[in-house]
Amino acid sequence: MFSYQEYYTENKFSLFIKKIWVLDNLFNTNIIAGKSVLPNGCFNIAVIEGNGLKIKHVGWDKHLSTGVYFCGQMTQAIEVDILPNSKATMIQIYPWVPSYFILDDMSNFRDAIILIDSFKFNSELIGKLPGQSHRVIYKTIVFVFAPLFKTGSVPDLIYKATSLIMSNNGILAVSQLATELSCSTRHLQKVFKKHIGLSPKQFSLIIKLRNIIDDIAYPKKEILSITDHALDNEFYDQAHFIHAFKSFAKISPKKFNITDYFLTLKNS
CATH class of the missing domain: 1.10.10.60 (Homeodomain-like)
Structure with a gap:
């Protein structure tokens, strides 16, 4: 059975994390196809487990296998197929958040999804996220990012x-x-x-x-x-x-x- 779930933070980190949304097809042997995700101005960190997701967007197709990905700003709807026995836990972060943590030029990631390893965060902890609950994923993301916070x-x-x-x-x-x-x-x-x-x-x-x-x-x-x-x-x-x-x-x-x-x- 497929399920779509949403969770919201109620502490000081709610200024940075808008919500956690989960596409759970982990115990389903059928593909969930023909769905789309619309942009809302936020960035996302995607934790994928199982067979993964197939994404189609602005001229490219990509298979997101087990791993952790950074999703840049999207300018139009993304077509998503959730493969059997797969799960995507998405940490949706507000548009201002990368400016406090990341020095990279975000225009390089417009309409793009990349492995989060590209940013050289604590890869050991990040690499262990697939297979964890949304609560563990949330706490780990906060633990990794909090020390990198810089005002300006x-x-x-x-x-x-x-x-x-x-x-x-x-x-x-x-x-x-x-x-x-x-x-x-x-x-x-x-x-x-x-x-x-x-x-x-x-x-x-x-x-x-x-x-x-x-x-x-x-x-x-x-x-x-x-x-x-x-x-x-x-x-x-x-x-x-x-x-x-x-x-x-x-x-x-x-x-x-x-x-x-x-x-x-x-x-x-």
Whole structure:
């Protein structure tokens, strides 16, 4: 039997880890195919065990076998097949987190999934994660990353900028964002590219579209029309909204079906 589970942290590390989500097909002899995962502006650390996952994304196919992987910023839906007797435990970290720990240029990992060994963390502990419970994986990730935490003006700027974009559901002009943060748009573009891997405009669009999809999947009030979604989220017109939606979800808003995606659980 396949199951999708979510767990949230309630301590000081909730500022860094948004949630733990688990795709558990470990005791199922059937493949779970034809599902997709949508970006939400966060990074993920994926702990894979068993036969693994098959991923299709922006022109490449990859088999994620047993191991630990870093998932960069994704710009569109990822197609995922969960192979029989496999499990993926995903540590979802907020967009500002790598800027406090990692010196690498995040634009190198946009729309990419790589083995986490590339970052030269404590590979001995990280290598033992496949096969562990989500609680052990969470505690180990915290143990490995906590000593690497470094404060600074750039990470603080990334934190404030991404928090503002997310709290405004992506509806915030880059010029307005720069003004609120007392920095130039050019500087903002530079730090976003290095520490997020996307421009502020690209990041805002992902947040905006993901919020729209969550509203479609779990409407808080009456069901809105495509035109209403376009206007409420400051798209130029309905055609612009439909084009952006199709690029993001790989399907038109009218044909969108929540059962085809792994989405955040309702009321989570």
